[in-house]
Amino acid sequence: MTAATLPTIVAADATEENPWARAWRRLKRRKGAMVGLAVVVLFVLLALFAPLIVPYDPIATSWSAVRKPPSWAHWLGTDEVGRDVLSRVIWGARASLSAGLVSVGIALGIGVPLGLLAGYAGGWVDAVLSRIVDAMLAVPFLILAIALAAFLGPSLSNAMIAIGVTATPIFVRLTRGQTLAAKVEDYVEAARAVGNPHWRIALRHVLPNIVPPLLVQASLAIAGAIIAEAALSFLGLGQQPPSPSWGSMLNSAQRFIAQAPWMAFWPGFAIFFAVLSFNLLGDGLRDALDPRHK
Amino acid sequence: MLAFLTQRLLQIIPTLILVSMLIFGLQQLLPGDPALIMAGEERDPKVLEEIRQQYRLNEPIPVQYFYWMKGVLSGNLGESMRLKSSVASLVAEKLPVTLQLAGMAIIVALGIGIPAGIISAVKKDTAWDYGANIFALWGISTPNFWLGILMIFLFSVTLGWLPASGYVRLGEDWRASLATTVMPAFVLGNAIAAVLMRHTRSAMMQAMGADYVRTARAKGLYERRVVLKHALRNALTPVITLGALEFGTLLSGAVLTEQIFTIPGFGKLIVDAVFNRDYAVVQGVVLVTATTYIVLNLLADVAYMLVNPRLRG
Numbered sequence: 001m002t003a004a005t006l007p008t009i010v011a012a013d014a015t016e017e018n019p020w021a022r023a024w025r026r027l028k029r030r031k032g033a034m035v036g037l038a039v040v041v042l043f044v045l046l047a048l049f050a051p052l053i054v055p056y057d058p059i060a061t062s063w064s065a066v067r068k069p070p071s072w073a074h075w076l077g078t079d080e081v082g083r084d085v086l087s088r089v090i091w092g093a094r095a096s097l098s099a100g101l102v103s104v105g106i107a108l109g110i111g112v113p114l115g116l117l118a119g120y121a122g123g124w125v126d127a128v129l130s131r132i133v134d135a136m137l138a139v140p141f142l143i144l145a146i147a148l149a150a151f152l153g154p155s156l157s158n159a160m161i162a163i164g165v166t167a168t169p170i171f172v173r174l175t176r177g178q179t180l181a182a183k184v185e186d187y188v189e190a191a192r193a194v195g196n197p198h199w200r201i202a203l204r205h206v207l208p209n210i211v212p213p214l215l216v217q218a219s220l221a222i223a224g225a226i227i228a229e230a231a232l233s234f235l236g237l238g239q240q241p242p243s244p245s246w247g248s249m250l251n252s253a254q255r256f257i258a259q260a261p262w263m264a265f266w267p268g269f270a271i272f273f274a275v276l277s278f279n280l281l282g283d284g285l286r287d288a289l290d291p292r293h294k
Numbered sequence: 295m296l297a298f299l300t301q302r303l304l305q306i307i308p309t310l311i312l313v314s315m316l317i318f319g320l321q322q323l324l325p326g327d328p329a330l331i332m333a334g335e336e337r338d339p340k341v342l343e344e345i346r347q348q349y350r351l352n353e354p355i356p357v358q359y360f361y362w363m364k365g366v367l368s369g370n371l372g373e374s375m376r377l378k379s380s381v382a383s384l385v386a387e388k389l390p391v392t393l394q395l396a397g398m399a400i401i402v403a404l405g406i407g408i409p410a411g412i413i414s415a416v417k418k419d420t421a422w423d424y425g426a427n428i429f430a431l432w433g434i435s436t437p438n439f440w441l442g443i444l445m446i447f448l449f450s451v452t453l454g455w456l457p458a459s460g461y462v463r464l465g466e467d468w469r470a471s472l473a474t475t476v477m478p479a480f481v482l483g484n485a486i487a488a489v490l491m492r493h494t495r496s497a498m499m500q501a502m503g504a505d506y507v508r509t510a511r512a513k514g515l516y517e518r519r520v521v522l523k524h525a526l527r528n529a530l531t532p533v534i535t536l537g538a539l540e541f542g543t544l545l546s547g548a549v550l551t552e553q554i555f556t557i558p559g560f561g562k563l564i565v566d567a568v569f570n571r572d573y574a575v576v577q578g579v580v581l582v583t584a585t586t587y588i589v590l591n592l593l594a595d596v597a598y599m600l601v602n603p604r605l606r607g
Contacts, residue, residue, distance in 0.1 A: 142549060
C-alpha cells in the first residue's frame with residue numbers, strides 16, 4: 001500500500017513550484033517592479049563599467065571649460081572648475097550604490113544575528129536587545145547618522161558605517177518578530193524533536209524561512225541609504241572632494257544655481273531615479289513574496 | 295487607561311536611559327585624545343587641562359557618564375565651545391524657529407496628503423488614483439535638499455517671487471516671515487504628505503468597505519456625506535496617530551532644509567556644531583530631539599487610546 005502510494009506523492013512534489021520561481025513569476029507581472037529592476041540593473045552596470053564609459057576624467061579640471069552649459073562636447077555641461085558633469089554623475093553611481101549596498105550589508109550583518117538571538121533565545125536577552133533597539137529607533141534616522149558620522153570623522157567609509165549602524169535596529173526588530181512567529185511553527189518543533197542543536201535550528205530552519213521579508217526590507221533600506229549617503233555628502237560628511245558623489249555635487253551646485261542650474265539637475269535626477277527604482281522594486285518584492293499584500 | 299499610561303511611562307524610562315548612554319557613548323568614538331579634538335586649533339596645555347577638568351576626561355567612563363547625566367537632569371546640557379553659551383539656551387533660542395517651520399510643514403502635509411489619499415481611495419483604479427500614487431512615489435523618492443534647490447531656482451532665481459534664503463521672525467513681520475518659510479515648509483512637508491497620502495488611502499479603503507458606510511448609503515445619504523462624515527472620520531484616527539510618528543522625518547528633514555535656506559533653527563545648529571567640532575552641542579541637540587520624539591510617540595499612543603473607544607475598556 002505504502003509502496004504503491006509513494007510514487008504518486010513524489011510526482012505531486014515534483015510538479016509543485018519552487019517558492020522562488022513563484023515569487024519571480026509574480027514579480028514579473030508587476031510592471032512597476034520590473035521598471036525598477038531594469039533601472040537598478042542600469043545603475044549597477046554604469047557603476048561597474050564607469051571607467052570604460054565616462055567621456056572625461058571625473059576629477060580633471062579645465063579652466064577653459066568652467067560652468068559650460070550642456071553641449072556636444074559636454075552632454076550635461078561642466079561644473080565650477082570645468083569638470084564634466086556626465087562623467088561625475090556616472091562615477092557618482094559608484095559612491096551611491098556602494099553606500100547603499102555596504103551600509104545595508106552592515107545593517108543585515110549585525111541586525112539579523114541579533115534579531116535571531118533575541119527572538120530565539122527570548123527572556124532577558126530579548127528584553128535587553130529590544131530596549132537597545134527602542135533607544136536607537138528613538139533618535140531620528142538622519143540625525144543619528146549625522147551624529148555618528150560627525151564623531152567618526154567625514155569620509156565615505158565612515159558615512160557607510162554611520163548609515164549601516166543607524167539602519168540596524170529595523171533589521172533587529174524585523175528579524176526578531178519573524179523569528180518569534182517561525183519558532184512556534186511545526187517544522188521548527190520537528191527539528192527540535194529530532195535533537196538538532198539550537199544554533200542549527202536558528203540558522204538552518206528559522207533563517208531560510210524569514211528571508212523574504214528581510215529581502216523586501218533590504219531593498220527599501222537601500223533606497224533610504226542612498227538618500228542618507230547623498231544627504232551626508234551634501235553636508236560634507238560623506239564622500240570628500242574631489243571624488244564625485246551625487247550629494248557633494250549638489251552641495252557645490254547650490255552655490256551656482258543662478259549661473260549654472262544644470263549642475264544641480266543631473267545629480268538630483270540620478271538620486272531620484274536610483275531611490276525610486278529601489279522603492280518600486282521593494283514594493284513589487286513585497287507584493288510578490290507576501291501574499292497578504294495585494 | 296491609567297494602567298496603560300503608567301505602563302507606557304515606565305517603558306520609556308529604560309529607553310531614555312539607554313538613549314542617554316548612546317549619546318554619551320558617541321564621545322568615545324572620537325579618535326585619539328578627546329580634549330585635543332574638542333580644543334580644535336587650541337594647543338595650550340592649560341586650555342587642554344581645563345577641558346579635561348570640565349568634562350572629567352581623566353575619570354573612568356562610568357563616572358564621566360554619571361556627572362554628564364547629573365548635569366542633564368538639572369537642565370545643564372553642557373557648554374558650546376565655539377559660542378561660549380550653554381547648550382540649553384542655544385536649544386531654547388533655535389527651537390521656536392524649527393517649530394514654526396515644522397508647524398507649517400505639517401499644514402502642507404495635511405493639506406496635500408489627506409485630500410490626495412481620500413481621492414485615491416474613493417476613485418480607486420482610475421487616473422486620479424494612479425496620479426495620487428505617482429505623487430506619493432515622487433514624494434518618497436525625492437531628496438528634499440534637491441527639491442529645495444530646484445524651488446530656489448524656480449521661485450527665487452527665475453521668477454523672483456520669494457527670497458532664496460534668510461529668516462524673519464513671525465512676531466517681527468508676519469508677511470516677510472511667511473515669505474521666507476513657505477518654500478522650506480513645502481520642501482519639508484512634501485515627503486510627509488506622500489506618507490500621509492498612503493496611510494489615508496489604505497485607511498479610507500478599509501473604512502469604505504465597513505458596515506456603517508453600507509448603512510449610511512442604505513439610508514440614502516449623499517455620497518459626499520458618506521465619504522466625508524462617515525468614512526473619513528473613522529479613517530482619520532490611525533492616520534493622525536501614524537502622522538505623529540513622522541515627527542522624526544520632520545526633524546531629519548529640517549537639518550537639510552534649514553541648511554539650504556539658511557534658516558537659523560535647530561537643524562542648522564547641529565550642522566554648524568558638527569563642522570565646528572562643537573561636540574557638546576551635537577550631543578545636546580540629539581538628546582533633546584530623541585526625548586521629544588519619545589514623548590511625542592507616547593502622546594500619539596495616548597491620543598489613539600482616547601479616540602478609539604474599543605481600546606479604552
